[in-house]
Amino acid sequence: MSNNTTKLPDGVADSIKIEVAARKKESRQLLLISIISVAIFLFLWEFAVRIGWIDSKHLSAPTTIVETFIMKLSDPNPEGGVLGTHIATSLGLVLVGYGAAVVIGVPLGLLMGYYHTFDKLVSPIFEIVRPIPPIAWIPLSIIWLGIGTTAKAFIIFLAAFVPCVINSYTGVKLTPAVYLNVAKTSGASTWEMFWTVSKNYAMPLVFTGVQVALGNAWSTLVAAEMLAAIAGLGYMIQQGRLLARPDIIIVGMLTIGVIGAILTFLLSKLENHIVKWRSRS
Amino acid sequence: MDEQRVVQVHLENISKSFVSRKTIFEAVNHVTIDVYKNEFLVLLGPGQCGKTVLLNMVSGLETPTDGKVEFLNSDSTDVGFVFQKTAVFPWKTVMENVELPLELKGVPKEERRKRAQYLIELVGLKGFENALPKQLSGGMKQRVGIARAYCNNPQVLLMDEPFGALDAQTRYQMEEEILRIWEQEKRTVIFVTNNIEEAVYLADRIIVLSKCPATVKEVYDISLPRPRDYVDPEFLRIREAIEANTDLAL
Numbered sequence: 001m002s003n004n005t006t007k008l009p010d011g012v013a014d015s016i017k018i019e020v021a022a023r024k025k026e027s028r029q030l031l032l033i034s035i036i037s038v039a040i041f042l043f044l045w046e047f048a049v050r051i052g053w054i055d056s057k058h059l060s061a062p063t064t065i066v067e068t069f070i071m072k073l074s075d076p077n078p079e080g081g082v083l084g085t086h087i088a089t090s091l092g093l094v095l096v097g098y099g100a101a102v103v104i105g106v107p108l109g110l111l112m113g114y115y116h117t118f119d120k121l122v123s124p125i126f127e128i129v130r131p132i133p134p135i136a137w138i139p140l141s142i143i144w145l146g147i148g149t150t151a152k153a154f155i156i157f158l159a160a161f162v163p164c165v166i167n168s169y170t171g172v173k174l175t176p177a178v179y180l181n182v183a184k185t186s187g188a189s190t191w192e193m194f195w196t197v198s199k200n201y202a203m204p205l206v207f208t209g210v211q212v213a214l215g216n217a218w219s220t221l222v223a224a225e226m227l228a229a230i231a232g233l234g235y236m237i238q239q240g241r242l243l244a245r246p247d248i249i250i251v252g253m254l255t256i257g258v259i260g261a262i263l264t265f266l267l268s269k270l271e272n273h274i275v276k277w278r279s280r281s
Numbered sequence: 282m283d284e285q286r287v288v289q290v291h292l293e294n295i296s297k298s299f300v301s302r303k304t305i306f307e308a309v310n311h312v313t314i315d316v317y318k319n320e321f322l323v324l325l326g327p328g329q330c331g332k333t334v335l336l337n338m339v340s341g342l343e344t345p346t347d348g349k350v351e352f353l354n355s356d357s358t359d360v361g362f363v364f365q366k367t368a369v370f371p372w373k374t375v376m377e378n379v380e381l382p383l384e385l386k387g388v389p390k391e392e393r394r395k396r397a398q399y400l401i402e403l404v405g406l407k408g409f410e411n412a413l414p415k416q417l418s419g420g421m422k423q424r425v426g427i428a429r430a431y432c433n434n435p436q437v438l439l440m441d442e443p444f445g446a447l448d449a450q451t452r453y454q455m456e457e458e459i460l461r462i463w464e465q466e467k468r469t470v471i472f473v474t475n476n477i478e479e480a481v482y483l484a485d486r487i488i489v490l491s492k493c494p495a496t497v498k499e500v501y502d503i504s505l506p507r508p509r510d511y512v513d514p515e516f517l518r519i520r521e522a523i524e525a526n527t528d529l530a531l
Contacts, residue, residue: 178368185340185362186382187433196381200372277372279415 060247065254068247079239079248081231087255089231090221093149097156097224098217105164105213106206112165113172113202114194126165134159134216135223142227152224159220160213167209171202204278207271214267218260233259288353289469290316290339290437295348296494297334308334310494311348316437318354319467321460323480325527326490332473333365335495336439339471352437361430361468363440367422369414369429375401376410378425382433393432400428403462420451427459431466440472444479456482460507477527481520482509489527499526 048054049061072083112119145151175198183193225234240248297309308331337343340360352358383393404424444452489499
């Protein structure tokens, strides 16, 4: 092995150089093992479908899924919309429901955590609503709001609302007394103590809640789009089932997964920007 | 020590108890103290006695169950408080932390920045104005706390074991620093500690408090010239005299 593979400063002991090189070699080998495992998995899958061990009505081969994905970028057949339309519909739905949950839930949780009276006023109702799974709201939503976009956004709202409230609430409750005393002896009013101390202290936990809420919202999407829809990723995979097209189902599933991951990534970027003061130890 | 002592804060027969479900906890019992203008007063007492409670009552964070706190010869009851643990807001920069009391008073940004800048330099943090607390050491955070306590120009500074959490070397350094700052910006200081050596090093006057509930046990005037030396025979004599007379369990 050559010695110029590392960027270590001059004069580092040889034993350290050897150790660093060995560690790099090991991580390369581990990466290779992962790639090989995925490749073998895909190969066996393809092979099993091609020679008929698995009925292609039940599971499509990886190559078919790639073809379907490329096809769905421009072809609205067979279920009636190109992939872009489905993504846009679903994203719109999630952003409305989720956005409302964040905008209402976070301030509500913060104030509940800070004002005792407000807490006592709101939390009994909240505690009753909290354990009801969002999907159980579907029948009532249909009665109240019909089967349109509003009903679907409402279900998503409910799924995202609870973690927003709980985490914001907890964040405020955990504010160390000494921080509040600092503000108080510096002349802060009750509201200023909330605004300059508790709100800021709670921010990392608020983001935890907002992240969990995003996961909830996105995963409730399929359920919400089971209400009569004409487009959307949930609709797409439902249609895939009716049309007996596993390739369409899998393209829809993978798209849901990838977009969920992208949204989570973007949110954590925002989080790192806003709570950059947090020390990670 | 000044010949003429002007009383700045008068604690009149203060008692404080806390009532929880079944027990009554007496923290402070009939304490009467006069605090003189611009003196460095140290309240020395064992851990968990009512020292912090006493400071909290002077600052107005808590109200006495009995007795009263009076600010004399001053129309302001503003106090600066330096807290036990490093109570610096981690989401604010050094500058934003220091200017907080003035910000809360609604002082225009330019004016409060000027004041905060002066104080940051006074406590030796020039160059760290825009640093976040996570970039600072424990001693530096306490410097921020001291600058903040000075910020709205209070006549009385309350310090609640500000150096208790620091390592020994930083602690000695900060004790020197607090005296330097205090000489430069004279205020009435009430400094709480359970460390006899620290008390003798810093104080004009030491009031020894008993175990819970806190009562005044002993008062010592320390007239040693500053800077004091920890191993000076006279220093050691005073220290041992106090030690012999108190049960600090240290």
